Amino acid sequence: MFLLTQATNNREFYERNYGRLFVLNMVVAGLLLAVILWVFVRLASRLRRGKFGSRLLVKLAAIFTLVGLVPGVLIYVVSYQFVSRSIETWFDVKVEGALDAGLNLGRATLDTLSSDLAGKTRSAAGQLSETPDATAGLTLERIREQLGATDVVLWNAGGQMIASAGQSRFQINPERPTPQQLRTVRTQRTFTVVEGLEDPAFATANGARIKAIVPVPQPSLGLLAEARFLQSTVTIPPTLVANAIAVQEANREYQERALAREGLRRMYIGTLTLSLFLAVFGAVLLAIILGNQLARPLLLLAAGVSEVAAGDLSPKPALQGKDELGGLTRSFADMTQQLAEAREAVELSMEQVSAARANLQTILDNLTAGVIVLDPEGHIQASNPGASRILRIPLEDHEGTPISQVPGLESFGQAVQQRFDEFLTETQIVDHWQQPFELNTSRGPEVPANLVTLVARGASMPGGSRLLVLDDISEIVSAQRAQAWGEVARRLAHEIKNPLTPIQLSAERLEIKLASKLPDAERAMLTKSVHTIVDQVDSMKRLVNEFRDYARLPAAELKPVDLNGLVNDVLHLYAREGDEARGSSHVPVRAELDPACPRILGDPQQLRQVIHNLLQNAQDATEGRPRPDVLVRTQWSEASRRVRLVVQDNGSGFPDHILKRAFEPYVTTKSKGTGLGLAVVKKIADEHGARIDLKNRMAEGVIQGAQVSLSFGVAS
Structure with missing residues (x-):
């Protein structure tokens, strides 16, 4: 469109580049049509898929298309009629006659000015007939003033300047008359020429002029035999020059257009048609673009609402326009950002709560005291590992179960539930209750059983839950x-x-x-x-x-000791003493020693006493059995980094009342025993930081003997 507009103002440029401009505009129109078809295909696809905003885009595109198409077609029809008829009115006989008359008038005027200048110059040339060359300059200056010329020059027969007055005086190399012009002066006695009108641009900028050349009369005495010529130059008035150029250009352009009248009509009508196509296609494309601009905020809001509904609170795009729809998208984006910040704050709070809960759980897991949370009906809601360790029961497997129905805790659970009921019905002066309990932790043949003495403390929690804290005071007792x-x-x-x-x-x-x-x-x-x-x-x-x-057992002097070596030493001495003292009634002792056992920290003398006491008790327990058997075994555990000493027999085992208090002094099943053997063993084990376990060996519900084991830490 820009190139067509420029070409319309420049007819030569238009005529020269009309073909290229037409092809270029057809290409642009084709591209616009392709874009419009592609957009319509996308709109049809969106409409078929029922995508939000498709119907709105179609309506807006149709409205804008009609708004652009109907006025465009109306203007095109009117313009077509106007252009096709107005071109014919340009080419009229009167117009052509007026242009010819104006052109002839201009020519006659210029001829009159030239003749008048030639006559005046001829008259002035007589003043130079008696004037020598040396003083000709003053005469020429007087002649220039008389003629009102811009320049007066005296030439010799060879075309060399003798003298001058006016502009040529200041020129280093003034324009000289040609030999042909001088010959014309000799034959016709005068020569005039109009310069500057051939080039309209030059004439407009520098002006046109009339130049006249006449011969200078020879003196009667013949002193100056060489011929001389007088040249005068007069500037044509600018108004006359402009009018002459205008008439000349108008006539030339009129003649050119008259010759290309039909082509000019087709050219303007083609340009008008192209303009219509470009305007219509532009209107359609603009309709689609503007419709998309109107629907875009709604589409952004619809997509944002769907994402928020799906839980996606990431930053939403917002339009920066100043209209209400743009403000709505920005408000929605701000709302989404606030929701995201609120959710981040909630997540941070949840993380802090989770961290606090994890810290609390870590504290509970590492407490030596047992913690159990019960609901109002006595169901176990939560517990820590300390409670499972104290009660010798994996309470996490019994969550949701009433504590009075956990195997082995029936009486304990009932007592705790009764104590809570009494505490909650009493006028609460204190915020908790406390009561000691003795609990038998026997759970089966493979679990060491002892009488556990514990202190239970209970308190109420918000929501009706109940907190039960257990402390194992067996060691203290x-x-x-x-x-x-x-x-x-x-x-x-x-x-x-x-x-x-x-x-x-x-x-x-x-x-x-x-x-x-x-x-x-x-x-x-x-x-x-x-x-x-x-x-x-x-x-x-x-x-x-x-x-x-x-009472006077000395403190242990701990040092690295080979437990296997101690066992071998004791077995060697014990077997020899048994052979001498008991003879055939000696109970044999078998040894299964782990060669991988590292050294432990211990007192050799006290450890020998421990081994001796355990072997003596085992032999006493198996004496009189059909096939008496005593086994001493050592084991190394890489995982726990501890060495275990085990002594077991196939006797009658420990009675239940003995098993509960076996490590207390004066508790024994022997008729002649003092009951201090296991008490001494327990005391020495405590001195060595060893764990001691006592249990009956069971098989198919029948006691197969007793087992005592000690677990020692290794020397670093």
Whole structure:
């Protein structure tokens, strides 16, 4: 369109490039048509798929197309009629005659001016007939003023300048008359020419002029034989020049257009048709673009609402326009951003809550105390590993189960539930209740069983939940009992041992003094009584010594020790002592020692006593059995980094009441035992930081013997 507009103002440019412009515009129109068809195909596809905004885009495109097409067609019809008829009015006989008359008038005017200048120049040339060349300059200046010329020059016959007045004086190389012009002057006695009108641009810028050349008359005396010529130049008035050029150009253009009248009509009508096509296609494309601009905010909002509904709160695009739809998209984007920030704040709060919960769970998992959360009906809601360790039950497997229905905790659960009910019905002066319990943790043949003494504390929680905290005080009770027994043993050793020796000596002295004075029957009775007294005193002394040793057990001196070597040393000595003391009644001892066992930290002397006590108890338990058997075994656990010592037998096992309190002093199944063997073992184990477990070996519900195991840490 720009090129066509420029070409219309420049007819030569238009005529020269009309073909290229037409092809170029047809290409542009074809591209616009292709774009419009492609957009319509997309609109049809969107409409067929029922995509949001498609109907709105179609309506807007149709409206804008009609708005652009109907006025365009109307203007085209009117313009076509106007152009086709107005071109004919341009070419009229009167117009052509007027242009010819104007052109002739201009020519006649220029001829008159030229003749007048030639006559005046001829008259002025007479003033130079007697004037020598040296003084011709003053005469020429007077002639220039008389003629009103811009330039006056005196030439010789060879075309060389003799003198000048006017503009030529200041030119280094003024324009000289040609030989042909000089010959014309000699023959016709004058020569005039109009310069500058051939080039309209030059004439407009520099003006046109009339130049006249005449011969200078020869003097009568013939002193100056060489011919001379006088040239005068007068500038044509600018108005006359402009009018002449205008008439000349108009006539030329009129003649050219008259010759190309039909082509000019087709050219203008083609341009008009192209303009219509471009306007219509542009209107359609503009309709689609504007319709898309109107529908785009709605599409953005629809897409954003769908994403928000799906939970996507990422930043939404917003239009920067100043209209209401653009403001609506920005408001929606701001709302989405605020929702995203709110969700981030909630997620951060949740992360903080989760972190606090994880920290609390870590604390609970590492508490030595047991923590159980119960609902109002006594169902287990949560528990920590400490509770499972204390109760010897994996409580996480029983979540949702009433604590009174957990196997092994029936009575404990009922007591806890009853205590909670009493606590909640009482006027609560304190915020918790506390009560000790003794719990038998026997769960099967493979689980060590002990009597667990624990303290339970209960409190209410928000929402009706109940908090139960358990502390295992078995070790504390055992240590208190051990301390009490040590104190008893110390006092017994002090109070009983001192009178035993005088009693024994007095009995032996009575036998010596009275044996010879009594009849045989009384003497035999005296001797038997004295022997009984002495034997019982010896027994009392051994008992007191054992209590003394238990009370005065020295502190362990820990150092790296080879446990397998200690077991072999004890077995070697124990077997030899057994051979000498027991003979064929000796109970055999088998050993299964793990060669991978590293050294442990221990006191060799005390560990030998432990091994000896355990083997002695095992042999005593299997004595009288059909096939007595005692096994001592060592095991190395790479995972836990501990060494385990196990002594087991195939005796009758521990009775239930003994199993609960086996490590307390004076608890024994032997008729002649003091019950200090396992108590000493327990005390030495505590000194070594070892864990000791006691259980009965079961097979098909029948006790197959007892097993005692100790777990030691390795030397670094």
